[in-house]
Amino acid sequence: MATQSTPRKLWEHPNPGTTQMHQFKNYLSSKTNTRFPDFQALYTYSVTHPTTFYHHLFNYFPLIYTDTLPNATSDRPNHIFDPTARMDSIPAWFPGMQLNFAENILSSGPRHGQPCKTNKEDDKTACVSVREGSFTEPIQHLTWSSLRHRVALLANAMRAHGFGKGDRVAVVASNSIDTLTVFLATTSRGGLFSSSSTDMGVKGILDRLTQIRPRWVFVDDFSVYNGRTVDLRPKMAEIVTGMEGVPEFEGLVAQPRFSDRPAEVSDVPRTVSWEEFLRKGSGDGELRFERMDFSDPFLIVYSSGTTGSPKCIVHCVGGVVLNGFKEGMLHRCLGARSVALQYTTTGWIMYLAAVQALLFGSTMVLYDGNPFLPNLETFIHLTSRLRVSHLGISPRYLQELQKNSIIPRQVADLSALQVVTSTGMVLSDQLFEWFYDVAFPKHVQLDNVSGGTDIAGAFATANPLLPVYTGGCQGPSLGTPIAVFDSTLKGGRGVKGRRVEDGVPGELVATGPFPNMPRFFWGDEDGKRYRESYFAKFDDCWVHGDFVMIHPTTKQIIFLGRSDGVLNPSGVRFGSGEIYAVVDARFGELVADSICVGQRRPSDTDESVMLFVLMKPGRKFSPGLVNDIKAAIRKELSPRHVPRYVFETPEIPTTVNLKKVELPVKQIVSGKIVKPSGTLLNRGSLDYYYQFAKVEELAGPLKAKL
Structure with a gap:
């Protein structure tokens, strides 16, 4: 544009x-x-x-x-x-x-800050839990009464274990009702909650946990993704070993991934089952809330830490509650009749955004697993079946639909859908127009959001x-x-x-x-x-x-890229997002994804732009494609935007939340040795890029592609 x-x-x-x-x-x-x-x-x-x-x-707002x-x-x-x-x-x-965060989630305050159940009546559905495949396991509906009871039982068990204000609880778990229960029970007691997803490596988990020093860590006993079930008890044992030097740490609690067959954890050191942990609460089902100062801490989230230890970012209870009401009710039009499905892991700030839908009495849909299983249309059918009004996804999800010629409005009835939120990376102009011209009903608002972990909210959002x-x-x-x-x-x-x-x-x-x-x-x-x-x-x-x-x-x-990834050849500054927009729009049939970085080694007098493209299966990289890409960028942007080098890549490094990470690649091609963090999904993918630090010495096929 x-x-x-x-x-x-x-x-x-x-x-x-x-x-x-x-x-x-x-x-x-x-x-x-x-x-x-x-x-x-x-x-x-x-x-x-x-x-x-x-x-x-x-x-x-109706705050308590x-x-x-x-x-x-x-x-x-x-x-x-x-x-x-x-x-x-x-x-x-x-x-x-x-x-108190949990009190504002579980109750309403229509006047003078006092709690009631308006829009959160006992028999109304609070949560819908959906496991991978949508129909391979029963979909679980949980009422507000049941959610309050679950939280009370766990919170009182925590109290019996000596847990109180300022203590930390962490989870390594899926987006499930159990995880939500831990979040609300922890914060009801005035504690600090932190979450990581089960697909994160042990090193990445320990990089977080050893900094925040939690008293308890709740861990799923199994994970299911892409049809594969993984026993997480070995990971539990490694976490316990890694926490040995943390005096505050008391142990692990195993969350049963399959409620009818919890794993036996007696052989895992310092680990108890969910039921055993609850027993100490003696079945006390009375809800109690520790109200805290507006600026008191209650949540710890993390920077991506792609090239070092993650920053442990602490948010305050009042800021998150007030901003949640502002963005959800005013900007995104969430209300008591809304049904909100945000696709996210628990390791991403969008997990908090998903939970915040409960502030308004909305129904929260918790989805765990691959949204494309058993097929690419599954998530669309789920959206229709549950009458989802607010759907949260990423540009990558839309790209997958587009490249596979999936047209959601032809797949299922999306008349209930009002807002689709996209975040996590730059949304290309091409996807905007495909969304309205081809894919979704024209009444749906496309909400492209940017902000994130650092502010537990958005700088730019829907309106x-x-x-x-x-x-x-x-x-x-x-x-x-x-x-x-x-x-x-x-x-x-x-x-x-x-x-x-x-x-x-x-x-x-x-x-x-x-x-x-x-x-x-x-x-x-x-x-x-x-x-x-x-x-x-x-x-x-x-x-x-x-x-x-x-x-x-x-x-x-308009977001053009990260500042640390700004490209600056010959003093002309532009964002990598401008390059991605051209590649996506003009070469989407051939190129699955791309990553664009600047190379400036200590001996270089100027920066060179490098573009790496990941080809779609069955598509061939060629000198002709390189010339076409350069010509398109020259025409759409300017001659100064044209990358000096265009290479094929077998893999693009991403975080576990599927955000492409430019900075490590930029550092590597500029001659640095990078120690990848545990938050990278595919750490081994970085190895491929080291050869380009000596780009002039490349021989054979690679040299032909300069």
């Missing part, structure tokens, strides 16, 4: 006045005596009057809380956060406000008051002050950033505090690693690490 042209409009809400976003706009207008003619005016107010905005935002501030009603607007504090001081929000155009994200998240700064500035301590005009690519930044900023990194006692991660480049300004552009006409936020 040309940066200055107006992209094609693909969708508009048929009746925006009925949406919660519109109703909140009117609510805030009446409370502040301010007119908001459009969303841009509302957003501008939210970031220029943050204390007033967040005061009214909090009051708009206690306000301990004296004269709370009159004083509260002046006690949201300290607006004079530097952003890098990580100011506390809503002092005196106390709440029912704005159109969907080809490419990018619809707009910013309310109350989160973002901007695009000049990425050519070297930056450093005390260096002020400089805004660029709309239409000019640059560095995505946040210029002021917001409640869902992480509180700290676990183990980062002096905060040095936190500051270096977000505040090292520009003074008192969060730098997120994304290379983006705001469209000058539509105000879409």
Whole structure:
């Protein structure tokens, strides 16, 4: 897409006045005596009057809380956060406000912060658990009453085991009802929850666990993926061995993957069964909640750690609850009648997003396994059968459907579907247009989201008051002050950033505090690693690490790639996403995937762009294809975008969440030796790229492809 042209409009809400976003706009207008003619005016107010905005935002939602501030009603607007504090001081929000994550999930608070069961009535379905294949194992429906009872039993067993506020529990488990129960039981007690998926290697798991030092680790006894059942008891034993030097660690609890036949774990050291752990609670089914300060920690998530130990990012209870209401209810139109299916592992931040659907009384669909088993249409049929209204997937999922000529709207009845959320990587312009022209019903909103683990939320997200155009994200998240700064500035301590005009690519930044900023990194006692991660480049300004552009006409936020992967040949800066868009659009029939990185070795005076393409089965890589790719990039972008080298690759490195990882490849081809982290799904794939550090010496077939 040309940066200055107006992209094609693909969708508009048929009746925006009925949406919660519109109703909140009117609510805030009446409370502040301010007119908001459009969303841009509302957003501008939210970031220029943050204390007033967040005061009214909090009051708009049915949260359950206690306000301990004296004269709370009159004083509260002046006690949201300290607006004079530097952003890098990580100011506390809503002092005196106390709440609990699990309580807000399991109950509703329609007035004055008091709990009730509105939209979460006992006999209403809270969760639907679906195992791989959708129909090979029974689909389990769980009511709100049953979910509350399960959480109470486990939470009281934890209490009997001495678990309390500030203690950590981790899971290595699937997206299941048991895992959800552990999450809610842990947080009901004021503890901190952390999760990893079962497909992560033991090293990657221990890189996380040895940092956060949990008291208990809940682990699935078996995993099932792609039709293959794996006994996880050997992995349990390795985890126990790896945790021997952690004094806080008390042991493992085995979660039964098959409820009718739990694995025998008596031979696994320091491990008890789920039932044995529960027995200590003596069947106590009374729900109790430890309300915590708004800024108290409750969740630990992790950076990808693709080239080093992962950062243990700690989020606070109030920030996640409030932001969950804001993004879910206002931006994504989730409500009590919604049915939300987010495809995710427990090792991805989207697991939290999936759980947050319960805040509104929505039905949460938990899916565990390969969405393409037994065939590519299975997930579509499941979406239809469960009357899913909000479906969360990734661009890779859409690519698989497209390349296999699967047309969802011809496969099943998708009349209940309202929103499809895509995240995890750049969504190409081609997929936007395929989505509406070919694949899905035209009434469905395509919600391209970007933000992530670091903020437990989005910088750019859906909006029912704005159109969907080809490419990018619809707009910013309310109350989160973002901007695009000049990425050519070297930056450093005390260096002020400089805004660029709309239409000019640059560095995505946040210029002021917001409640869902992480509180700290676990183990980062002096905060040095936190500051270096977000505040090292520009003074008192969060730098997120994304290379983006705001469209000058539509105000879409267009993500062009990661900043550490920005390509810079001869001083021309552009994102790898621009290259991927051309390859996907023009060569999708031949190329399955690609990865584009810059090579600059210590002896190089300039950067060279390298493009590696993974061919589809049965398709051949050839010098003619190389010439065609270069010609297409020259025509669609510019001569300066053309890669110097184009090679075939047998495999593209990804994380366990299937995000392609450019930085290790960039470092390797630039002459560095990389120690891959346990979060990489295919660590061995990196070995192939070492030969390209000496690209001039390549001989034979490889040389012919330069």
